[in-house]
Amino acid sequence: MKKLLLLILLAGGPIKAQLTEEAKQVAIQEIVNRIQLPSIPEYSVSVTKFGAKGDSIFDNKKAFDKAMNALKKRNGGELVVPKGIYTVNGPIHFVSNVNLHLEEGAKIRFGSNPKDYPLVLTSWEGTMLYNYSPLIYGNELENIAITGKGTIDGEGGGDWAEWKQLEDDDKLLSREMNHNGVPVKERIFGEGHYLRPQLIQFVNSVNILLEGVTIEDSPFWCVHLLKCKSATLRGLKYDAHNFNNDGIDAEYSSDILIEEVTFDNGDDNIAIKAGRDHEGRANSDTPSENIVIRSNLLKGLHGVVIGSEMSAGVQNIYVDNNRAWGYLKRGIYFKTNPDRGGFIRNIYISNIELQKVEDCFYITSNYHGEGEGFNSKISDIFISDVSCEEATGTAVVIQGFEESEVENVRLTNIKVKETNNATSITNTKNVVFDEVIIGKEATVPTSVSGKETDVDLNN
Template identity: 60%
Template structure:
């Protein structure tokens, strides 16, 4: 192990101490999250003529079901057993539950033209108009996706080819962000190759996604954008395409994520809050997010950033474990382009197997940017175990003129690590019962000759 950067900063202990996990605050958040209230009206897409034969385009039948729900002030759309091809998006109205029953699969087309006209959405932290997400709800209250069926985004063919061609659109979107271009002028879609999200809720309230399985997304799987009072529970994943983040709360408030089995091609949970100038101009941080009892598998377990310019605060992660290799377990990342803040993050009872880095906090992600350093403070880890870190056990990286502050680690054990701790430009770092590598025993006695 390399102890070059092993530094224990115990200064300031009179003003900063190890904080206990605030269970009462978690309970308060969970209590105020409201589940959607759905009227009693029900309609089966099969009764409207939909065929679960994996061939027929059923878009018009799903649209008719949604229209009938709207006419009846809401209701439940039932998708019975079968494979239902849909050549285009599902657009929600308020007070609707899309119930995908066991043995049922919704399989979306992968023809980009099917997802036009464009809708207001976001792409990597910048608001713009783009292809519609495959399931899209904007300005809706009381909406749900439930059942034990599968949502298949067919993202591994045509959409997968977009990754190599996205640079022009990505760069233009960031330029428009930095120059505060009017959102109505930010038109992408055809010719720009920015992939749509699988499921996106924009400006929605009282959301439930429960028990469904998400497969083969074109881009981010479940994007919670400018929405609040959200419950995600019991869902599972098999989505391994480029940038297949599992759940992305962005400008989101009061979110419960529990009992989720992740297996996706990027971050499991990635908490975001807009990007650069646009994010810093917002007064809507992502906040009050509870993540518990989840199984992590993918690139990273829980990530905050890197698009977090409006700030992220009050995040609580507990009782989670890995079901396979992760590159990083808990990862807080920002850089000098972002600004904003990450604060009041509590992580406890996490069991990791093999990772590249166990706990990683950096204010210099990719070494990019200048002029807008982020504030990172009040981050607390307790009861963390990890079998092996092939690179670093614990990494904390601030700036000399903008230090990371108030980090506590209590009862952390990493059984094997190439590098134990890299701790630079941080103040008030308190470590209690932290073990990396083999635990020391009592000192050996001087041998007698």
Template identity: 60%
Template sequence: MRNLKYLVLVLISSAAFAQDNLFPTAKADSIIKNIQLPVIPSYQINITQLGAKGDSVTDNKKFFDKAMALCQKKKGGTIIVPKGIYKINGPIHFVSNVNLKIEKGAKIKFSDNPKDYLPMVLTSWEGTMLYNYSPLIYAANCTNIAISGEGTLDGEGGKTWKTFKAKEGKGKELSREMNHTNVPVENRKFGEGYFLRPQMIQFLNSKNILVENIRIENSPFWCLHLLKSQSITIRGISYKSLNHNNDGIDPEYAKDVLIEKVNFDNGDDNVAIKAGRDHEGRANTATPSENIVIRNCNFKGLHGVVIGSEMSAGVQNVFVENCKTIGYLKRGIYLKTNADRGGFIKNVYVQNIQLDEVEDCIYMTANYHGEGKGYQSDISNIHFSNITCNKASESGIVIQGFPDKKIRNISLNNIEIKEAKNALSNENAANVLMTDVFIGKRATVPTAAK
């Protein structure tokens, strides 16, 4: 009788898990409904009215600054950038209630002189808060802001900034040491001499954000960084940014985010969901990255959707659907963390993904680079359905936990990988449910005995 009760309990639990692994469309829809688009006042100013010239030579920095000041005086408005190439020697700093509208045929081309991005501002670098060069477009503590239009932002990242990569080691290691030893953020001063490249666009502590239809080219570092911000819509944008570490979109400690109809072509992860690094991240578990919907995107670059590796405050409630590759991709969906991070990844749902040729199709590892100790991450409730891949030159599906910290509650439903060098590597995982999973040629009826 006791064994029968146990069997009934197992069957009920299995049935509940099978139901939970379906893509919860209603939950994704409720996140989108909670996202507020920015409300922009009716005031408009054309940048050329202030003296700006789209001749690719004139430094238009003071005219953009003046336009922002006018908008602030008017309690907000739209800055119109008409057709032309507008050189600007320094960053654009947003104020609240402003739409920077870059019209079709317009390009803002930023200088690549690092001195133009001083004085330093509060920012983050690979998961650690610090003071560094200003991002090229920077909004801190703003509400109701937008970057729109069909024009282009050019970060000029392929020359001077590109040389910083080989020299960033000292600054990178110092930033991590300051993270681990709890140095006060106000004492974390970098900038000149440390070679930490700035992000192209960063929103910090801001909300009600829209980035729509623009093109991002040639970023110095991460392209679009959503840092400690919420209620964000990114849609219809495109990329051509192939420098070092050119992640496309990095939500970090971000909440209520919609990413849709984006055409990626960048030199690193397309979307990389992060939540701080190591000790600092674990101290911020009240603000995980959460409620993120990614849909109807075209992937091209290093990896499609990534969670980690800096995710120490936790990542939860991520919904990815109806996306496909339009060119090279090393990995399709990639969850990566290690024993330095801690934190959690949970409630991730991925459906209707079409991949062409990749190195690895689905990859989940708690042992990224084999680094770290003492802070193993908790990975659970990860669900994949309706995924196709033409070829995986390495692995079809990889799941790697730890013996004493297993990845758990994983479902794979209707997965077809037509060719793979290594089909499946499933290590230190618990409660992995596979239904209609095909790797390689599908088996048919067994042959008759001869």
């Protein structure tokens, strides 16, 4: 059997063999089996026992703090949020072994006064720093969950949204600190700066479950897993349309299952990241890897994204059985540039239904046309069994560099019914199309007759 495989590879050139469907499902199941759901003590208590009021007016910050401290003392349990609207002026800081359970009709609504959010260790667009606390935050935790049928509302469309137009200087400053190797403890943002916080962020944590809740209007990214391992995100619902409202961002993280999520958000539905530029490349021992994305409903700006902050590398990503339920600018989008370095490899994408998009697949090494000196290596990308109703831009875009080609890409059984442009493929090696139909499918060839036949024969 090994000899036969070797012969097939030699005959077909150096392109890596695509996994069979059976082998792919085995690989997916191995990842899922490694992921551990959080172990939560059976003890349960309502946040109202600590003075919380769901009247939409009362500030419940102290009540949630007291509840978390009490659960920490007894090594965890379930913190129940009953029906009602709970205003919280400041962050909820998690402790280990706790499930924050929002009952149906419960909403946690956060205030937008920056002074209520202390500085914590976080990251902003791939650079580690100290900034305003995410609205729900935890660092170095284990066995943590947010579940139920309630809603978490970041109220990000008010004061926070005004910071979007003020953030450029701080974005540049954070990147300069990254490139110059400024110690993280000296990267202090907060008052006088304008980097918006995430809605939910867990850092350096393991055994995480987010299930069932609805997520609305974050100041910045909605759910951010930073340096985390063993996480399940299942059955979430999104209605988040503020600036940069990515649905789920996984960064320097591994062993993650994202399934049965209904996205409707103002930016990337799912973005796999791995740090930025010099700092990211220095952390190449912690790529984002072993991530399963399946059975989700996609709607927003882009469906499944890798990058653009991916300098530590992204590998072993399985995207299976997802479909759009509305417009996406791009269905699948890999974005990197010569500032990043790192790699994107071993990506398996299958069974996707897209509706109207601008581009179905867009793989670029030249995102924003910026940077130099650190080309990324993109290779071993396998895309199969995809249908798209219409691409108003280009069905398939692949952009490498002459000195750093995008390599070993196979597209199998792809059908795009209508498009403006079919393909734009530059600086690549071993790109294979198999059973690909872009535009109207050709049937039997037409024939000529009569005088036209005579002319053709005489010429």
